[in-house]
Amino acid sequence: MSERHIQSVVRAADILELFLSSPELSIKEVSERMGLSKSTVHGIIKTLEFKGFLAQDQEDQKYKLGMKLFELGNSVSKNLDIASIARPIIQELVDKVKETVHLVILDRGEAIYVEKVEGSHSLSIYSQIGKRAPIHCTGVGKAILAFRPENEIDQLLSEATLTTFTDKTMTDKEQIIEHLRQVKKQGYAIDDEEIEIGLRCIAAPIFNHKGESVASISCAAPTTRFNDERLTDVVAHVKASAEVISRQMGYKPNLHL
Template sequence: MSEKFIQSVDRAIDILELFSLTDTELSVKEISDRLQLSKSTVHGLIKTLENRGYLEQKPTDQKYKLGLRLFELGNLVGGGMELRNLAYPVIHDLVATLQETVHLVVLDKDEVVYVEKVEGPGSLRMYSMLGKRAPLYCTGVGKALFAHLDEETVDRILNEVELRAFTSLTLTDPVAIKRELAKIREQGYAIDDEEIEIGLKCVAAPIFNHEGKVIASISSAGPKHRFSDEKMETFISEVKLAALAVSKRFGYRG
């Protein structure tokens, strides 16, 4: 551990990271129990975070929720992302062409993070949302990106990440996953056919920078019945063209 490691800051971050889509509100006792810290320690950290706007206390039940300051900082991160800004016009055109939801993701800590999502006119509630993390091995955007990482990194991730089966169609065998990644590299696109969520299908393609390194991926996703065999050729072609258009904005000449 680094000599510059500050325990109180680390604990404060631990508190913030306890909150999730399923745990939007937590009491001092719940935080104390989960982090195995004394109530007095937790109370001091919480009051500091609350004072700076990172937490808010509800007057009704005294529980805490994430504060607006985090939303403000999150918008600064998203708004300052060159990738998101350069890709947005292309994403908008793709949604208009295919009439389905389009996602943009980047790689972070062996997962993808959704950094942009523009919904189509007939969108449905799905797994994705801005800021959410998802596996590399069983999402279209994840596989499109995963397929273009170096072999050593791919092997490390497959060895270290829990290959959980989200549906009966999720590939969890490392050998089978690597075989599919090779196919994705060859054809230039990936398909998620109900691997992360039943009823959901998507087509995804990688985005490269001027050095030819994969930096992100883009997808079009929607209900499986709207991704019929007759339409798949169009979906694949348009998603690949969109990925190439974004790549060219980063100087890609491949």
């Protein structure tokens, strides 16, 4: 471990991350998943509980995430200017297309959801605010990635785990890079059942005042509702909304051609 990293702090962070996939865990369960002794885990968990990052259920004695994280999360959300800028525009898009719309940013080589507005049609998908998603097979990930410098695209894909989710998932780096060139040319990306069978997403990039692709929005729906005829209409709405957000972020297209 690097001398710049304090082992106990890293372990505490790793323990907190376990609760992203399991809402409640016992000390024994954390010990088994972390490969650490119960005494070590007990000390870390009790410290996290003392600081409000974890809370213990008095009935089953298991632990869950505490209110301190909720407070910190709200603070982060308030500082995400892009979310506050995009929120009303996303709502307008949802009102037009009646489908679920997501806003994501790129963080450590993955897409992370920072805003989600449900449409009037029911849609059961795994996305939620704070959840991470791969960049190689999601519309939101590809929409951001395609407009990054080529050397950064190569690096991000080289460092990413190109997991196969469906038989439509692209996992060959060169194939993905070629696909991203087409995404850049057309100005939007489509996840056509690449991460979940039966789900199609249309995404467009959001640029900051420097002309950098820093986020994207997507509209997601079952393939039965996103037929080829409707696709053209939704693409136009998604691209238009992304352009409005970009302009409010200070992006000036004429300066970044």
